[in-house]
Amino acid sequence: MDVTERLSFFAALYKVDENPEKGMWMLYLTIVVLSIIVYKLGFAKKLPILKSFIIYLFLILGCTILTFLGAFLPVAEGLVVAALILIIYKIRLRQEKKQEANTN
Incomplete structure (x- = not known):
C-alpha cells in the first residue's frame, strides 16, 4: 500500500510525503490557526492577559x-468543519439578536 493514498487532504496538499519537514510545518501552522479560530468562535471568554497567554500556549503545544x-x-478537515459550523452559528445568532432588537 502506498503511503500517499493514506494521507489526509491537507497532508497531501502540503506534500508531506515528498518534503516532510516543510509539509509538517505547514500542516502544524494550519492546525494551530484553525484551532485558534475554533477556540475564539466557540469557547473564548474575556480573560486577563496572562491567563489568555497560558491558554494559547497549551493550545499551541497540544x-x-x-x-x-x-x-x-482528518484533524485539520474536522477543524475546518467546526469553524464553518461556528461561523454559521454566530451569523445566525447575530441576525436573531438584530431582529429581536428591531421588534422591540
Whole structure:
C-alpha cells in the first residue's frame, strides 16, 4: 500500500510525503490557526492577559500532537468543519439578536 493514498487532504496538499519537514510545518501552522479560530468562535471568554497567554500556549503545544495525527487522520478537515459550523452559528445568532432588537 502506498503511503500517499493514506494521507489526509491537507497532508497531501502540503506534500508531506515528498518534503516532510516543510509539509509538517505547514500542516502544524494550519492546525494551530484553525484551532485558534475554533477556540475564539466557540469557547473564548474575556480573560486577563496572562491567563489568555497560558491558554494559547497549551493550545499551541497540544497542536503538536494533533499534527502528528493529522498526517493520516482528518484533524485539520474536522477543524475546518467546526469553524464553518461556528461561523454559521454566530451569523445566525447575530441576525436573531438584530431582529429581536428591531421588534422591540
